[in-house]
Amino acid sequence: MSVSIDVTGLRPERVAFVPSPLAELGMALHALSEPAHHPGLQGWATGVTARLDPHLADRMCEADFLWRTTFSDLFLPFAGLPGGALPGATLAEELDLLDKLTDEQFVDAALEFTCMSQYDTQIPDILSNPEVRRRALETASSRGPQQVRFTRRLLDDPPAVRAWLRRFLQDCDEAFFAETWSRLSLQLAADARHKTDVLRRRGLAEALAAVSPALTLDKDAGRIVVDKVVEGRAAAGADGLLLVPTSLGRPHLNVLHRYGWQPLLHYPVGSPELSCPPSVEELTLRMTALSHPVRMRLCRHLARSAYTTSDLAQVHGMTAPEISRHLGVLKKAGLVTTRRRGRYVLHQLDVSMVARLGSDFLEGILR
Template sequence: MSVSIDITGLPPERIVFETSPLAELGVALHALSEPGHHPGLHGWATATAAALKPDLADRLLEADFLWTTTFSDVLTPFAGIRGGDGRTGATLAEELDLLDRLDEDRFMAAALEFTCSAQYAAGGPVRPERALELAANRGPRQLDFTRRLLSDPVGVRAWLRRLFEDCDRAFFADTWRRVQPALAADARHKTELLRRKGLSEVLHAVSPAVSLDEEDGRRRIAVDKLSDGRTTATGSGVTFVPSSFGWPHVWVLHAPGWRPVVHYPIAAPELPGPASVELLHLRMEALAHPMRMRLCRQLARAAYTTSELAESYGITPPEVSRHLAVLKKAQLVTTRRRGRYVLHQLDVAAVARIGSDFLETVLR
């Protein structure tokens, strides 16, 4: 499963790395709303939330599904302006001006992503009755927001701008001053890496979850996620936006007619790279079998030969070999030779990673 961006024939200069203060504000708000997703930010989130005035905290609750249920495209308006150049703003005020320029249809579709996520890739106008029905399923705050948006989109847009401006005064201006230099440095570094080493190299530097697929004369940027989606950048380009708050998320804007955007984290815990969706599936499937679970119990304690394992569990060596093959394909068992014996042992570090791999994968 992945989200793919077709870049066949796209000139290299249309793949750009830029900072976005509004997108970073959105990720910061996500970290405030979902601190469990971001264990490394607990201190910042706790201190920032405690310092919010009650009125601002209440208003953030009214709209928090824009950065919790989904990461709304409202937060990257530079990608949706018809006839625009797709460039981000240098300041939050500039990007809020871009939000003001987003046409009404696109603003409403982006603001209602939380109700129509299944139809995201299809595009098209919002159906008010369906939006209200889905919003009601989400909760009273979402329903109230949807009613206001459908009846007064201009007023809701102005309300959102004031909300973001108040966040800037309350905490984000200081936060942006602190993180912007590192984000700008990362964007410059990735731009230079793209120039010197090429696209495949820079995509790997963005995230192990991002890769270049070249097949049948087509070129695609693939983002390994527990979702499917596709779009094309051949008429516009692709923007990569670094984030100091984003880990473990890699967000991809792939709405029809919008410039594709990949929003990636520049900071992550010092852990091995995240497993692919396919590898995680193999590992969980491998461990779901009761006999393989029993084999793992023994292999976790010491290294054993196939014959030893067969004798321990009363099954034939070929049966053991078949189970070991599944565990090895899932990269959960290591093998080494000692004389004429082949010894198998559980990779405890790989098994220990499954919990965090699963969490990173479903949040990615």
């Protein structure tokens, strides 16, 4: 599974690394709503929550599905504007860009949480099509009464919801985000400059590799492939490609591939101490390898000591070729190591690899 971005004919000057204060505010709201996704931000989240005004905390719950269950493209409004617009230098500038989205764009992006339609294909205008409106309310009802109220307000009076959202984001900036952004903006700007330098000196493939091991450039096909547990497609076209760094967003690697919008990669700033996360294919291979009861029993022995194929065959009452086939599956998944001692070949479980499966799986599905 992956999201692909067609970059055929994309000129290097149309690729831009630019921080976005509004996108980072969206990630701040997500981290406050879903602290389990971001254990490294526990101290920051606790501090912000402790001093948050109760009224603002209540307002934060009114439409938290815009940043908790999904990361709404409303936090990336520049991608929806024609001509390849860039993020603003300040939150105020980006809120002005948000105001430039049409009501149709605003409503469509705000209703992403309902998962009502295909994200990367064109759908009828929800504000003028009664059937699409009906389906929007119907799908919102499956999410809960709060979502139904928000959807009805949004469909009946988009300008009022836009004004509410702008005022809410401004209040969040005043309450906690301005201080956070003053600390993070230098780090994100430095990362954007570094990635831009890599792009100019070494090309797009190297720049993508510096962003994340989940990104690869298929030069023959003329596309960027993003390793995610989702399918999607987009085309960079004349507007180009934006890459927006985030500090608060790790481990999420978001790909904006909404129909009619400029494609965008919202990537976490790398940390040298973090190991290279496995691909979705590798994760699937490892979990599939462990799903067989015979291989589970083999792992129980191999976790305690190294065994030969003959030893394992005797213990499990199976033939050596049968054991070899199961060991081959485990080795292909990278879960078993093999070493030679004299004329014996010994197999043993890579305990550290198995121990990382939980965190690797979580990072994979959150990516």
